[in-house]
Amino acid sequence: MTVPKHSYKDIAAKKVKLRNAKFNAKWLVPEDQLPSPDTKDVLNWIESSGNLTDKELKITGSIAETILDNIKTKEWTAYDVASAFCHRASIAHQLTNCLTEVFFDEALERATELDKYYEDTGKLVGPLHGLPISLKDNFNIKGKATTVGIVNFCFNPEYFEEDAVLVKLLREQGAVFYVKTNVPVAMMMPESINHIWGNTTNPMNRLLSSGGSSGGEAALIKLKGSVIGVGSDIGGSIRIPASFQNLYAIRPTFGRFPTYGARSGLPGLESVNSVNGPLTNTLEDLELYCKSVLACEPWLHDGKCIEIPWRKVQIPEKLNIAICGDDLITRPTPPVRRGISIIKEALIKDGHDVIDWEPIDHLRLAQICTSFFLSDGGVHITKETDATGETLFPYMTNYGTSPELKVSELWKLHAERTTLIKKYLDRWLASGSLTKNGKPIDAIIMPTTPFAGNPNGKYHDSVAYTSPFNLLDYSVGIFPVTRANKDLDPVDDSSSNYTPTDTKIWRDYNPEESHGGAVALQIIGRKFQEEKVIEMLKVITKLINYSD
Amino acid sequence: MTVPKHSYKDIAAKKVKLRNAKFNAKWLVPEDQLPSPDTKDVLNWIESSGNLTDKELKITGSIAETILDNIKTKEWTAYDVASAFCHRASIAHQLTNCLTEVFFDEALERATELDKYYEDTGKLVGPLHGLPISLKDNFNIKGKATTVGIVNFCFNPEYFEEDAVLVKLLREQGAVFYVKTNVPVAMMMPESINHIWGNTTNPMNRLLSSGGSSGGEAALIKLKGSVIGVGSDIGGSIRIPASFQNLYAIRPTFGRFPTYGARSGLPGLESVNSVNGPLTNTLEDLELYCKSVLACEPWLHDGKCIEIPWRKVQIPEKLNIAICGDDLITRPTPPVRRGISIIKEALIKDGHDVIDWEPIDHLRLAQICTSFFLSDGGVHITKETDATGETLFPYMTNYGTSPELKVSELWKLHAERTTLIKKYLDRWLASGSLTKNGKPIDAIIMPTTPFAGNPNGKYHDSVAYTSPFNLLDYSVGIFPVTRANKDLDPVDDSSSNYTPTDTKIWRDYNPEESHGGAVALQIIGRKFQEEKVIEMLKVITKLINYSD
Numbered sequence A, B: 001m002t003v004p005k006h007s008y009k010d011i012a013a014k015k016v017k018l019r020n021a022k023f024n025a026k027w028l029v030p031e032d033q034l035p036s037p038d039t040k041d042v043l044n045w046i047e048s049s050g051n052l053t054d055k056e057l058k059i060t061g062s063i064a065e066t067i068l069d070n071i072k073t074k075e076w077t078a079y080d081v082a083s084a085f086c087h088r089a090s091i092a093h094q095l096t097n098c099l100t101e102v103f104f105d106e107a108l109e110r111a112t113e114l115d116k117y118y119e120d121t122g123k124l125v126g127p128l129h130g131l132p133i134s135l136k137d138n139f140n141i142k143g144k145a146t147t148v149g150i151v152n153f154c155f156n157p158e159y160f161e162e163d164a165v166l167v168k169l170l171r172e173q174g175a176v177f178y179v180k181t182n183v184p185v186a187m188m189m190p191e192s193i194n195h196i197w198g199n200t201t202n203p204m205n206r207l208l209s210s211g212g213s214s215g216g217e218a219a220l221i222k223l224k225g226s227v228i229g230v231g232s233d234i235g236g237s238i239r240i241p242a243s244f245q246n247l248y249a250i251r252p253t254f255g256r257f258p259t260y261g262a263r264s265g266l267p268g269l270e271s272v273n274s275v276n277g278p279l280t281n282t283l284e285d286l287e288l289y290c291k292s293v294l295a296c297e298p299w300l301h302d303g304k305c306i307e308i309p310w311r312k313v314q315i316p317e318k319l320n321i322a323i324c325g326d327d328l329i330t331r332p333t334p335p336v337r338r339g340i341s342i343i344k345e346a347l348i349k350d351g352h353d354v355i356d357w358e359p360i361d362h363l364r365l366a367q368i369c370t371s372f373f374l375s376d377g378g379v380h381i382t383k384e385t386d387a388t389g390e391t392l393f394p395y396m397t398n399y400g401t402s403p404e405l406k407v408s409e410l411w412k413l414h415a416e417r418t419t420l421i422k423k424y425l426d427r428w429l430a431s432g433s434l435t436k437n438g439k440p441i442d443a444i445i446m447p448t449t450p451f452a453g454n455p456n457g458k459y460h461d462s463v464a465y466t467s468p469f470n471l472l473d474y475s476v477g478i479f480p481v482t483r484a485n486k487d488l489d490p491v492d493d494s495s496s497n498y499t500p501t502d503t504k505i506w507r508d509y510n511p512e513e514s515h516g517g518a519v520a521l522q523i524i525g526r527k528f529q530e531e532k533v534i535e536m537l538k539v540i541t542k543l544i545n546y547s548d
Helices: A007-020 A045-049 A054-060 A064-072 A078-096 A104-121 A165-172 A215-222 A239-244 A283-295 A334-349 A362-373 A379-388 A407-434 A467-472 A500-508 A530-544 B007-020 B045-049 B054-060 B064-072 B078-096 B104-121 B165-172 B215-222 B239-244 B283-295 B334-349 B362-373 B379-388 B407-434 B467-472 B500-508 B530-544
Strands: A099-102 A132-136 A176-181 A228-233 A248-251 A275-280 A320-323 A353-356 A443-447 A475-483 A518-525 B099-102 B132-136 B176-181 B228-233 B248-251 B275-280 B320-323 B353-356 B443-447 B475-483 B518-525
Touching: A007 A099, A007 A379, A045 A078, A054 A078, A064 A078, A064 A283, A078 A099, A078 A104, A078 A132, A078 A176, A078 A215, A099 A215, A104 A176, A132 A215, A165 A176, A165 A283, A176 A215, A215 A228, A215 A239, A215 A275, A228 A239, A228 A283, A239 A248, A239 A475, A239 A518, A248 A283, A248 A530, A275 A283, A283 A530, A320 A334, A320 A407, A334 A353, A334 A443, A334 A475, A334 A518, A334 A530, A362 A407, A362 A467, A379 B407, A407 A467, A407 B379, A407 B407, A443 A530, A475 A530, A518 A530, B007 B099, B007 B379, B045 B078, B054 B078, B064 B078, B064 B283, B078 B099, B078 B104, B078 B132, B078 B176, B078 B215, B099 B215, B104 B176, B132 B215, B165 B176, B165 B283, B176 B215, B215 B228, B215 B239, B215 B275, B228 B239, B228 B283, B239 B248, B239 B475, B239 B518, B248 B283, B248 B530, B275 B283, B283 B530, B320 B334, B320 B407, B334 B353, B334 B443, B334 B475, B334 B518, B334 B530, B362 B407, B362 B467, B407 B467, B443 B530, B475 B530, B518 B530
Parallel strands: A132 A176, A132 A228, A320 A353, A320 A443, B132 B176, B132 B228, B320 B353, B320 B443
Antiparallel strands: A099 A176, A228 A275, A248 A275, A248 A475, A443 A518, A475 A518, B099 B176, B228 B275, B248 B275, B248 B475, B443 B518, B475 B518
16 A cells, blocks of 8 residues: 555644544633743643632642542532543643643543442442543553554554553542543654654743653643643653653552553563553652552453552661762753752751762663664554654654664573673662661662753753663652752853763753753662652652742 | 584583593492383382482481471481482482482582581571572582583583572572483473483383473482472473472462573573472472572562562462363373363362363464574574584474564564463453352363373474463462373374374373373462462362372
C-alpha cells in the first residue's frame, strides 16, 4: 500500500478535531481572556482568574485523602469532584496543551453511577470511590485510543477493547478516568511533543519544556487539573517531567506496579523494562496511590508482578545519604547545583551523615541503556512513522539511522549490564566504610537532569542522570527543592567541557530564560525499596518545606 | 588461529587425567569388584558391597538436619562427614560417571578447619556448619574450573578467581564443597553427556539416562554420594534429572535464589532465565536448603534477586488440584501414565478436589522457549565448540543450523510470550469455576517428561512438559511416585500420533528396558510460591509414601 506523503497531517488533524469536540464549551476560557503567550509563569492563573467556583477551587486544591473523605461524608458528591477536575483540566490544557484523550461525559456518567451506588447501598465501591485519576497516553482504556504520540496509532485501533491491568484495578477501586495526557513520539524523547498533539509547555515557565515522556501528566498535575496522575519511565520518563514541574513521583522497581496492557513505543523490549508510577503535588498523594495499587495484589492480575505487598518499614532517625552532585557527563546548570547545596546543607544541619558518591559506571550504564532502546535498529518505531509519512524529530533521528543488533550482540550487552548491576550493589553495600556509623548508605541524592526545566528544544541528548537507575532497576523518588532564580543562579564563568553535550548545555544556560523553573532532585533507594524511599521523602520534605 | 582438528580430544583427555588424579585410591573400588556393566539397578550396591564402614553408611544415609545436629553434638566431626561423602561419591562415580571436578583434599582441609573452629570457639560458623553440598558443573568455585561440558572451557579459565554468589553464601553458612557434577554440552541437552566427561547413567537402571542437564547431580544424590545438590533449570534441567532419579527438587521462580557467577551455556540470554535449585532424596532436605539460602538475604548479594524472605504459608486442608496427564504433544509412556493414576486416586481418596487441566498454549510456550535458546543462532555455543573442533551431539545440531534472530524478531516473541503469561494466569485464577469450593486451583500436577527415564540416546526433542513453566516462571516441585514395572506397564496397542516425536517415543517404549526407571511428577505452583509448593509436597508425600 502506498501512503500519500504527509497523510500524517490529515490523520492528526482529524484526531485533534475529534478530541476538541469533546471539550465542554462552558469550561473553556475564551481565547482573549487567556494569559498572553509571553506570560511565562501561569502557576497561579487558574486560582486568580475567577473561572472556577470556590467549591471547584477547594476540591481541586485538596489532597486525595480529603477528596475521598469528603465524598464519604457526602460533603461532596463524586459528580462535584469529577466536574471540578474536568473544568480545571480544561483550563490547564488551554495553558499548556497537556491533554490528548478527553472524555468528560463518561467521567461524569461514571461519577453519577458511583453517587447512585453510594446512595442506594450506603457502600463505597472501593477505597478510591470517586477519585479522578489522569493517565499518560500509553495506558489502554476500554473504548479509547492510545496514541503514545504516534500518528499511525490515532485510529489503530480507534478504541481499545480492554483496560490495561492498572486501569482495571484502579477502576475497580472506584477511580474516575477523564483524560489522558501528552507524551513525545513513542515516549522516547525528553520533551512531550509529537505530530498529533503538539508540544506541552511548562506551567512554571512556558519557555521551558514540561519534560518527557510524562510531560502532559506533569503539567496537568502542576496546575491541579489532576490530583494523582500515572506516568511511565524507561529512561527517566516519570522523573524528568516530575522534576521539571517540582512534583513528587516514584519510579518503582519493575514488578511492583502492573504494566500489562500499557502500550509501548518499543513493544517487546525487555533488556530494560518500562515501569509506571504516580506523579503528585504532595507526598500524601504519592503514598496513598502506592498503597492503593499494592492493596489490589497486582501479582494476581499481571504475570510479571511480584508478590511483595506494601510493607511498613522503619528508617533510621539519622540517615546515611550519598550525594552525587555532578555525574561528570553533563554538569548541572547553576540552579540545580544550588538545589544540591540546599539539600546537602539541610541534611547536615539536621544531623544526617552525608558522604560524596562517585558516578562510577554511570556513563557506561547510560550508554547501554541507549543501546537497548536502539537495539531493534528503530524498526518498531519507523514502521509506524513510515506508515503515515510522519517525520522523526531531531531528538529521535537515531531511531532512523542506528543499525539493528543481532541477538548475540544483545546478549553481550546483557552480560555486561548484569556485571555492572552486581558491581553497583556491592559498592552500595560496602559504603559503610565511608559512613560514620559503619552502615551502608540509605540513599543517593542526585540531580534528575542538568536543568531546572530545559528551554524548549534544548534538552540535547543526555538522560544519564536517570537512565542508569533504569538499568539497575532501583526505586527512585523525586522531590522539589526550589525554583531557578536569575539573581541566585547567574551564568558561571567556565565550562566543564566533559562532553560536547555538556558544553552545549553550558552555552545554552540563560538565567533569565530559566527563571522560575523547577529544581527537583532524585532520591535513589535500592531495588524494591519504594516504601523506604517514601519514608525518606517524609524526612526530606520536612527539611525543605517547599512551596511554589 | 587454526585449531588442529580433534584437538578437543587431547584437551578433554588432559582434563580427565587431572581429575582422575584427584580421586583417593583408598576410596575406589577395584575395577573387578564393581558390578558388571549389565547390572542395571545399582541403587543398593553401595550399601551391600561392604566398601563403606557402618559409620560412613550411617552418615551418608542421614538427612541434612541429622548430620548438622550430630556435628553440633560432636557425635560426628565435620571431617567424619566430609570423608564419608567423599568416599561414597567416589563409588557413586564409579557406578554412574557422575563427577567432573573432584577436590576431596580441599574438602577435608575445610572440614578440619571447621572442626578446629568449633573446638576452639565453641561456635559453629553458620547453620550449615560441616554440611557437604555438591554442585552442578556450572557454579564457579574459587580455584576450580567450570566446564559446563564444553571442552574449550576445561582450562579457560583453568581456575575461577571468585565463588559464584550462591557458593559464597553457602560457604559462609558452613557448607563443605567436594565435587562438581556432570552436565550435557552447554547444559542444553536432556542427557548428561559431553566430550570431556562422557555420559552419566542412571543408577536405578543404567540402560537409562540420568537426564539433563543436572544429571550428574541427580545420579550422585540418588546414590547418597551427596545429601543436597544444586542444579540449574532453563527448560527442565533440574526437573528432568530429578524425575529420572525419583528425587525431590524445586525449580524456583527467577530471583529467589542467586544466579550471579554461575556459568551459562547461553550467556546473556534473558528472554528466559536460568534458575538454580536443590535436588535431594528427602523433602526435609529440600526445605532446609531453601530456608538456608533465603536466610542469607541473597538480594543483598545478587542484584537480580528479589527481596522476598522465606515465608510461612498455610495451605488449605483439602487442595484443589488440576491434573494434566497428557500434554497432547508427546503422550507419556505407560509407567508415567500409571504414576498419574496413582496420584489422582490418592488425592481423590484423601478428599482433595481434582479437576482436569487442559494444556492450552503449552505447545506454543515450548516453541517460543526453544526459539529463545536458539535466538543467537547458536553463535555463543558454536564459537566455543569450534574453538577446539568439538562436534555437536545430535540433540544439538540445531545450534549449528538455526539462523540468528534480529532483535526486532526477538521483541515480537517477547510480546507474544507476555500475552501468553497473562492468559495463563487469568485461566489459573478463573479455575474456581471448575472447583467444588469455587476457589482457584492450588497447583497443577503433570508428568515431567514422557519417560520413566529415557533409554540412553532416545529422549528425542521434546521438553514441552517442562519448558512452558520456564517461560511462565512458575515455581515447580518434583516428587517421586513409583518405579516402572514391566508387568504393570506393558506396551500399549495404539499410538496417539500427536507428533513425529510422540510416535517415536511410543515405538521406542520397551517395558523390559525401562523396568525400574523412576516415575516422578511435577507439582506446579504460581510465581513465587515455592513455600506453598513445599507445603503441598508434604501432603503428597504422606499420601504416596514412596521408597525405592
